[in-house]
Amino acid sequence: MPRVGGGFREFERRIERERDSWKVRKKDSDDRKTYAEVFDKRNLLRIYKLFSDGVIDMIDFPISTGKEGNVFRAMTSDGDLLAVKIYRTSTATFRDMAKYIQGDPRFEGVTGNRRKLILVWASKEYRNLMRFTKAKVRVPEPVAHHDNIVVMEYIGTEASPAPMMKNVALDDPEHVASVLLEYMRRGYQDAELVHGDLSEYNVLMDGNDPVIIDVGQSVLTRHPFAEDMLVRDVTNMARFFRKYGLNIDVEQQLREIRKR
């Protein structure tokens, strides 16, 4: 049972208290603006729904403040950790979102305003997480989504969220590269998805194991952009692993990934 008593007002006060405890630097007006935006009335009501549905029990602290949204660590009433990604509804990147959604048969007929598009975007990320998970591509397991909010498995330890691949010295880069290439192959063959923004920024390291994140823009392999996105993903990986002295042959990997 979630420990939510006292209805929305009490919930609002709890969130206030949490937010104060994050010690957002008072001078950092960007952070302050961000939190004012994330915790506007609309989002508070959406988060409240996740509380009252028993999906989460408390938002612990922000993990990341990105261009498109904020990621928070949260906890269930059983004490399990989750990650909660809340997309901004007022960013300029929505033009880019439109072109990924158009051309995706799953979202045929979806047009219109930015707010609507972002709700679709979050549901797209959720569905992509499902497809990747089913295809045994390691991504955070999806837990729930509601409007512009995606709740998923938290990658990391009690002490800290998992670092980006960019920020760690890999013990066994060859292993990590081959796992990632295998994930791209499974993604393509089994999930019929191309990540589309794969880089050392969107891979978290769970110990020695890579976990791919940020799949909102991932498209079906039959999307008109899919092949170009795949080439970019493989090229990014080749570029990154070159730093470790690995020589990934992009053309050969593309053949492996596409092989029927």
Ligand SMILES: Nc1ncnc2c1ncn2[C@@H]1O[C@H](COP(=O)(O)OP(=O)(O)OP(=O)(O)O)[C@@H](O)[C@H]1O
């Ligand atoms: N499931 C998760 N578990 C732990 N940390 C996560 C999880 N998902 C995201 N993060 C953290 O939040 C950051 C941003 O997540 P993500 O890349 O999905 O969002 P984004 O909107 O693309 O943000 P950015 O613009 O910063 O890339 C990640 O770099 C990672 O540090």
Ligand SMILES: [Mg+2]
């Ligand atoms: Mg990202």
